Amino acid sequence: MSKIYLAGYFRKNLGDDLFVKTIANRYPTSSITILVEPKFTEPYVDMPNVKVVKYVFYRRLLNKLLSIIGVTDFIERKLISRNDLIVEIGGSIFQQIAKEGITSRRLNYLKSNKPIFIIGSNFGPYTTDDYYKTYKEYFSKVNSVVFRDEESFSLFREILVVDVAPDVVLGLPITKSNNEIVQHKKKLAVVSIINIVDKVVATNKNSIQNSYDRKIKELILQLIKRNYTIVLFGFSEAENDTVAANRIFSSIPSHVRNNVLLKSHDNINDSLDILQKADIMFSSRFHAMILGWRLQIPQYVFSYSQKTNNVIRDLFPVQANIDVRQIADIDAEFLIDNVNTMDKKTLENVSKSAEIQFKFVDQFFKNNS
Structure with a gap:
């Protein structure tokens, strides 16, 4: 061995x-x-x-x-x-x-x-x-x-x-059970969250974080209007994704919070199960984007680093995305209406x-x- x-x-x-x-x-x-x-x-x-x-x-x-x-x-x-x-x-x-x-x-x-x-x-x-x-x-x-x-x-x-x-x-191999269509009463939107101040290199990162938090809140409220259940997903507790998710959750009006779930990654299979049930994704984490492609989930990517931009350019240049530094300039409804994901033929090759x-x-x- x-x-x-x-x-x-x-x-x-x-x-x-x-x-x-x-x-x-x-x-x-x-x-x-x-x-x-x-x-x-x-x-x-x-x-x-x-x-x-x-x-x-x-x-x-x-x-x-x-x-x-x-x-x-x-x-x-x-x-x-x-x-x-x-x-x-x-x-x-x-x-x-x-x-x-x-x-x-x-x-x-x-x-x-x-x-x-x-x-x-x-x-x-x-x-x-x-x-x-x-x-x-x-x-x-x-x-x-x-x-x-x-x-x-x-x-x-x-x-x-x-x-x-x-x-x-x-x-990553996807088993047959992972590809099953899961029936649920409401559509499911997964939003992968980052704590901007821990990920973005910029002198004005506190301002960027405030804009990011406001846009995610706006996005959540629009998703609720469209009858989605929303999962705020922290891929990395050690890098304060969960801190950011809780902060954003606390800003949401109390009467609609029951439409929003908080999830922090602990177990791989549990995390993948949630992602596989998603109808739509908004991907701040690099590997949220990668999993969106792998699982064929329509998504909008919020890019915080050059590594994300490079991989989009290399593999799927038409992926809907925006730099987190410009996120205040885009409308939440536009984000929802313009999601996309890698086509099957490209995914097979990749x-x-x-x-x-x-x-x-x-x-x-x-x-x-």
């Missing part, structure tokens, strides 16, 4: 949890180890081949004490030593923070002499040429990097082990192409079977 150490953002974020699910499903005979804070372990309990190592207090303390004498990320290094390869999976995992270069974790990955595979990411945003050059060198030393957008790929395309493919979640995300890992297993 092969043993994978899976590195990523495991903080109960639906998009990242779907990465884990996809890897676990693709390599069912492999043992997959992840290091997770105890309060974020619930999404992985139904994955039999995923071994969750809880990053409990004594492990954090040991890491901190050893870092004083220059031994960084001891717990993770120990786990890596017990595995055959490292797979780092995630979306925005190469954003420049201040003058940071290669993280100590990634330097330790290289020192481990284990094969390293990077799946499903985009590169940036970055502000210095040194950051770009440092990662160009790093990518030339790992076994493979598969980006999810053409812009990131174009920065490193001359490196032979670098490729590009659609987002991992676009290849879903098949998403398999390329795993081609280097697949080849590794083939060569070592």
Whole structure:
């Protein structure tokens, strides 16, 4: 049995949890180890081949004490030593923070002499040429990097082990039961919420947040008039999606609040069940958009980052979308009337192409079977 150490953002974020699910499903005979804070372990309990190592207090303390004498990320290094390869999976995992270069974790990955595979990411945003050059060198030393957008790929395309493919979640298998039409008395609208101040880089982000909150409230009231039940869905509690959802919910007149439900992601299957029942979506989260395409749900996308714009441009340029910075300028009724989603033929092609995300890992297993 092969043993994978899976590195990523495991903080109960639906998009990242779907990465884990996809890897676990693709390599069912492999043992997959992840290091997770105890309060974020619930999404992985139904994955039999995923071994969750809880990053409990004594492990954090040991890491901190050893870092004083220059031994960084001891717990993770120990786990890596017990595995055959490292797979780092995630979306925005190469954003420049201040003058940071290669993280100590990634330097330790290289020192481990284990094969390293990077799946499903985009590169940036970055502000210095040194950051770009440092990662160009790093990518030339790992076994493979598969980006999810053409812009990131174009920065490193001359490196032979670098490729590009659609987002991992676009290849997510959808079971027959997931495709069943669910009958319910009222139409269902899912609105994925973000806390603008935690996601948008701008000097006026408080003002943008106020405009966003007002527009979501206006949208909800229009949806209620059209006989929808609305789910305000927080994909990531750790990034304050739930805080934003509660704030917006509190602004809704009390006499119509019974038409609005609050949902925070805890369990992958529960979250997917809700999304599959949606008649219409309004997608602030990147992976809300991706799931809207995958599940063929008409949607309007509220883009907060260049990564969203890049993927729309690459895969489905006619997707209805607006930058959250301009959201005050659009009418709620227009949003509802102009939803769309990826057509079936394009989705079939994109879903098949998403398999390329795993081609280097697949080849590794083939060569070592």
